[in-house]
Amino acid sequence: MTAAAPTILATTMGFHRGGRAWTPSPVFDLAFRLAGDSEQPRLCLLATGSGDSPSSIVGFYGAFAGSRVQASHVALFEMPNVEDVASHLLAQDVIWVDRGSVVNLLAVWRAHQLDEVLHRCWQAGVVLAGESAGSLCWHAAGSTDAYGPGLSVTSGLGWLPYANAVHYRERRKHFHRAMRDGLMPDIGYATDVGAGLVYRGTDLVEVVVDRSGAGGYRVQVAGGEVVESALPVRRLG
Numbered sequence: 001m002t003a004a005a006p007t008i009l010a011t012t013m014g015f016h017r018g019g020r021a022w023t024p025s026p027v028f029d030l031a032f033r034l035a036g037d038s039e040q041p042r043l044c045l046l047a048t049g050s051g052d053s054p055s056s057i058v059g060f061y062g063a064f065a066g067s068r069v070q071a072s073h074v075a076l077f078e079m080p081n082v083e084d085v086a087s088h089l090l091a092q093d094v095i096w097v098d099r100g101s102v103v104n105l106l107a108v109w110r111a112h113q114l115d116e117v118l119h120r121c122w123q124a125g126v127v128l129a130g131e132s133a134g135s136l137c138w139h140a141a142g143s144t145d146a147y148g149p150g151l152s153v154t155s156g157l158g159w160l161p162y163a164n165a166v167h168y169r170e171r172r173k174h175f176h177r178a179m180r181d182g183l184m185p186d187i188g189y190a191t192d193v194g195a196g197l198v199y200r201g202t203d204l205v206e207v208v209v210d211r212s213g214a215g216g217y218r219v220q221v222a223g224g225e226v227v228e229s230a231l232p233v234r235r236l237g
Contacts, residue, residue: 002093002125007034008159009127010135010189011196012166013210014096015063022059025210026237027129027196028069028094034198035093035127044092045073048108049100049133052077056098076108086117094127097134103146103154105133115157122159132166135191138199139164141184143171153183160202163188168217176226179219186221195233207231 009031015022032041043064047056052075064071074088075081082088089095095118097105109115122128128138136142137156142164144154151174156164163184165175169192178184189197189204194214198206207216216231 006122007127008199009129012191014131022063024063031094041093042070043094047098049105097130099132101146102133102136165190188219190217207233209233
């Protein structure tokens with residue numbers, strides 16, 4: 001099963017990682033529905049942003065153990081763990097990009113031509129989704145701490161022609177300043193922890209949340225000023 005149109009789910013949520021085991025947010029059920037709601041959805045993790053951290057991979061498999069989900073992962077460190085990466089990814093219903101360094105993630109993807117493969121997946125109806133770095137990567141630009149403790153502007157793949165901010169409450173001032181200074185596109189979308197953006201093609205169609213108090217926002221530069229608008233949200237789960 002695949003989505004009816006190219007679909008991206010860009011979030012600041014994903015797994016609840018406290019305690020001894022990860023548990024998945026209801027956002028995964030949404031991703032599976034967007035992909036056509038197969039009885040046994042195929043879900044693949046890309047943890048490139050953490051250098052394919054073993055603890056992240058173990059946490060991912062533990063989160064879906066005993067469920068209907070056919071979980072897999074593609075690692076690129078030290079070499080790909082899958083013989084035919086393109087075929088494996090094109091066979092998925094949902095590809096989930098975990099958090100970490102968006103700068104390092106994109107550099108490694110490009111070195112392996114994975115960005116080209118993922119674009120084919122997107123166009124073929126595989127739902128592309130992710131948290132934090134897994135949100136920023138699809139956009140034109142965003143605020144990141146990947147270069148150090150301060151915030152910087154980074155470019156993404158640009159398939160979604162907007163600026164993007166994750167962890168918005170902590171990054172709001174930097175995001176506004178960077179947009180005002182022309183370092184990012186003059187339209188952007190932002191998410192608090194617990195919120196996600198659903199894009200069909202390049203159009204934002206819905207904002208979803210998995211907890212109270214979380215929000216999504218449209219941010220635009222107009223007449224040299226930054227205008228922020230809270231968007232309607234739908235509670236999941």
